Amino acid sequence: MSQSVLARNPSVLVFLAILGLFTLGVTLMSEWAGSEVVSTSFVKTLGKTLCLALVAVAMDLVWGYAGILSLGHFAFFGLGGYMIGMWLMYERTHGIVVSSLAEAPIPPTEAEIVGAIGNQIFGVVGSREFPAIWAFADSLALQLLFVVLVPGLLALAFGWLAFRSRVTGVYLSILTQAMTLALALYLFQNDSGLRGNNGLSGLQNLPGLDHVPQSSVSIWFFWASAGALALGYALSAWIVSGKFGSVIRGIRDNESRVRFLGYPVEAYKLFVFTVTAMIAGIAGALYYPQAGIINPAEIAPIASIYLAVWVAIGGRGRLYGAVIGAAFVSLVSSWFTGGQAPDVNLGFYTIKWVDWWLVLLGLSFVAVTLLAPKGIGGLVDLWTGRQAPDRHGADLGPDAGSLREAEAER
């Protein structure tokens, strides 16, 4: 226990080294570096994948370590995206409006400029007034703060209500789904102030940097995403490594026992839930400028369920498992749904992967849960020689989310 975090978790160093090499490799092969091996659009795909890996690390922290099966963390991810999207859209429209009004014979007043921006942004939902939530959209610093604060405060309020009523297990999962659905439905409304189902668009264009080609912007975001993943991973590893990790793993396996040790279980759950929501917000704020558009469909309940599926397939309770799961499944998913996967002709029926991918994903999820609870991350055990304890099929604790025999280490 007296060793440093890194000495106790060599996997952190290995992970950071692999991430560093990967980032370097992609950078050198990108259009930005004058190579044609990795296209700009694929750099964006890889950058987005790193963001998804970051939100998966957050999910692993809250589910794999603390045993809270939250099916709402993609809502926090989306909120982070919306917060940065507001600034991107406002500033960019501001630039366009100012340059077009510069031709006018009479210089425009500040109110005219703001009115024109409002018309540009909200014309699509039949409005021209700025809603109150856009009050700080012109300030990058404040919107960046909101990227962390808004998901954090929502998680804090939601978690406080849910945890203090001792809602646990599947009931909590359902509540988080309800929260996600409510948020998505609210954002779908045109008068929600965030352009309804149109969402925020044009986010790939950085205000004031129109002269910079997308090949550069994409590589900047790729670096930022890799840096955020590295920091998020190291922070999560630090959180779970010491006594705090012991306590939350205790809560996962046997909540009431932790309570009888004198630990305020609710405060710990709230802490983990809120911190992971903030990490999710940051991941979203880096993802959506690379995607270029965010709309309420991104926050649909199914997205949060995917998140749990990624972590399960990658192997929960180990941070690199979450990264592997998110990267693998999301990349394979875009391959299948992007029409690149060859159709399978069975003679009487042709399997089009665009339609059948979800079925394949669902079957893989069931198969992993039943046959290989350690997920893809479990393959690492073949190399490190980690063995599961022989518990005759018994879980490591009485709680619903507790570690299963095959997931544990001897």
Place this chain on the structure above:
Amino acid sequence: MSSLLEVSGVSVSFDGFKAINNLSFAIGDAELRAIIGPNGAGKTTFMDIVTGRTRPDEGRVLWGEANVSLLGLSEARIAREGIGRKFQKPTVFEDQTVLENLLMALRNARGPFQVLFYRPTPGDLDRVHELAGEIGLMDALGRKSGELSHGQKQWLEIGMLLAQEPRLLLVDEPAAGMTPAEREHTTTLLVAAAKSRAVVVIEHDMEFVRRLGCKVTVLHEGAVLAEGSLDHVTANRKVIDVYLGR
């Protein structure tokens, strides 16, 4: 006599069934007490009430010199007040090492932020080693507790309780499933623990209670049937009828 814990006139019912019926009980500092009684006598429910897991319908539970009411405090708060509880089934954190289990139990700040920045001091580690020696798990500190034998898990749990430094220890059937040698070790641990704190032991096994050599409270249908030395209560007609004479 000033008592450490005073339970008076407590009743609780589940769906009309009176699990505890006007129960009164008191224990002083540094006292060892055994509670015996047939199944369904309310022994575990009694512990649930004291530790805050179950709220009684009526009655008072007063604690310490200041006579603080424990009703309305959370389980975690009651534990921090100095009441430790050992469950019937050994409940240790199976996915964690013996060392991690003991460090978690060690009496230190319990808030999330203090725990996040906590690093064990040399004093903490000394204390853990001392406890591990007492419970005979010195060589097993680095092992996952899920791997321990049944008896070792029971001791680890007792060690965790001692690490909490509670003023009152509630122990539910500590000797269940133990070999005779293990029982003897457990008796020694409990008697030693009771030198500096109050210990309440729930037990079925008469031989084990006899070895504890302490005052005995007999529960029956949620109320105290008899109290006194083991010989005294086993001579009691009512006790023989409901419990011993089965």
